[in-house]
Amino acid sequence: MKLPEYASPLERVWHYTYLFICASIFLFLIAPIIIIIPLSFNAEPYFTFTKGMLNFDPEAFSFRWYADIVRNGMAAPDAVMDSNWWADMWNNAQWIRAMRNSFFVAICATILATALGTLAALGLSRPEMPFRSAITSLLISPMIVPLVITATGMFFFYSDVGLAKTYLGIILAHTTLGIPFVIITVTATLVGFDRSLIRASQSLGADGWTTFRKVIMPLILPGMISGALFAFVTSLDEIVTVLFLADVEQRTIPRQMWSGIREQISPTILAVATILVAISIFLLTTVELLRRRSERLRGMTAR
Amino acid sequence: MxxxxxxxxxxxxxxxxxxxxxxxxxxxxxxxxxxxxxxxxxxxxxxxxxxxxxxxxxxxxRSIHNPAFSDVLPNLAVALKTWDGGGVPGEDIFEIAVADLKQSREDRSIGRAATRVNYELPGSRSLFTSTARKVNKIDGPPYKEKLIELDKDWDDPVLWSILKRVSNDYTASFYLSAVDRKYDVNGNIVSEAEVQQIYVKLFMRTFWMSALITFLCFLLAFPVSYLLSVLPLRTSNLLMILVLLPFWTSLLVRTTAWIAMLQSEGVVNDILVTTGLVGDENRAQLIYNQTGTIIAMTHILLPFMILPLYSVMKTIPPSYMRAARSLGANSLTAFRRVYFPQTVPGIAAGTLLVFILSIGFYITPALVGGQDGQMISNLIAFHMQSSLNWSLAAALGGILLASVLILYWLYNKLVGVDNLKFG
Structure with a gap:
């Protein structure tokens, strides 16, 4: 953004003020996320920068909270690091357990949400689809309805049918919450989809499944993967239904953080948060790359 | 062919x-x-x-259907339905009451019915539990006299009129409670006592806080979205990462981050103290209150405002502003008359989305809200998990859901759900 030649002094002042305002807002957006990274290497059990950290004293930094992620809950954390130690960590460490739960639930929910969501998005984007707007509203509504209401409803229903306090119950709940994201991303990819490709494929003798696999799928794959990643993150991050539906057995990372924040706040939470931020950065990069690829594929070059 | x-x-x-x-x-x-x-x-x-x-x-x-009373004392409930009401019923109903109370003692189920009556007539819980404990002493007629002998409250016409009301499984009283109203003895709707009026206030606070958060998001999102829309694509894609990274980061991570930032020994207060803006002894209380909730929620919801605004602003040709300037408008007029009206669809989309999402927030207020930063969702969760008044939780949820659905319908009308996009 350049200042035009004819700008008056007042406009010049405003221009730089404006840039300053924008910089502050970007700082507001990113600062909290950046700040937890150095804090997680704190050698002291505090949530704030110590004097030593500000002076870049290497003594003030440590990996103890990362070690704590692995050790917390283990039967014998100081034993020799042999196969028993690893088994102990894998089975007993609270955070490791939570991570296993989180990833298991998230992967299952993602597969379900992506399969159901893509199918529905294909239907929704057909020009002859009846009741399109009503059905779209229904499919997006899990994103809009307050989570407490969703979780309450599911709590009663899942208790009745015996799904409360089971992995399957949480997987189904997370599938429900992930679906809107899959619908939104896949329909967005299908907007620019050239429907004559389908007719071309059919006229060349392909049946429905072949057309989907060889023509539609490669074109909407970026959208499907973005949708799947959105659903994955939603599940990984979801806590309200877990609070209502899960037992100690099914504790996920957010559930563990929740009790950490409420009961015994320690920088271990910041270490976990840092790991989660790293995961977010990785997923965000993937989605961005996919989005660009999809735009290229559809012939919509970046302006 | x-x-x-x-x-x-x-x-x-x-x-x-x-x-x-x-x-x-x-x-x-x-x-x-x-x-x-x-x-x-x-x-x-x-x-x-x-x-x-x-x-x-x-x-x-569940908010209108609560069969706790008729489940526990079924015959009494049936008998009360045919009773004409007014005063204290006769021997026949007392006989049924004693029989049902004896049965409930055997099933150990009297607590549910007692709780149900207690919602309508606070303080009546012990009457049921203590009578159920002693009811086996009554071995024959006259039941009415003997029951009243056990506890003279059974001679109270108010109690019986309320029992008649709760014998009906369908009730509006939980919705009335949710808006700080109740039935009086005669069945008229009256306000709760001043000190017990909490729900309307909480709804108002939820709406007020959501409106403020939405407004703050708009204020912060507008300049940034404009900048992103006019910068060359390479730069704006880079800056967009700063918007999308918070969007992709876990809600709990962001809430935790704000606790680290805002607590009294936190980063913000340390900066304020180091720069001498605030004395070391009176550090600002920025978290575990309403301020904390508003700051954290604004941060969490900001991307939901920036993304729709940006996608609308990107489509506004810069030549319009230049044309306005060349026709003699100063920059303020050109912005106000030409640019701003074209951003209105984006503003509508972002504002509605942020408002809808914020009135249902639960986690952030629960963690950083303290006392005065709680929202209606937190109270629903409280009634679900702690007080176990599920019908009231359902009634509060019903009102919240109705408000959200009205806004969602409006969003659908003005923006259209198929225009929802991320990134």
């Missing part, structure tokens, strides 16, 4: 290849295509109806 359609003269109807009239054939094909499209969405629609819509409906049902 013999060209039947072309051969049909102006006299006969147009026919398709298999001899059916073309009009009918077309209608048939369209219907088949519609059914095929519907079938594709069917699995998901069924899944959501069964696993999402039905459970919520079932939950809302």
């Amino acid at each position: 013999s060209d039947v359609t072309a051969d049909a003269g102006p006299s006969g109807p147009l026919l398709a290849a298999d001899g059916t009239p073309l009009k009918k054939k077309l209608a048939q094909t369209t219907r088949q295509a519609k059914i095929r499209a519907l079938l594709l969405t069917a699995p998901l629609v069924v899944f959501l109806l069964a696993g999402f819509v039905f459970p919520i409906g079932q939950m809302l049902w």
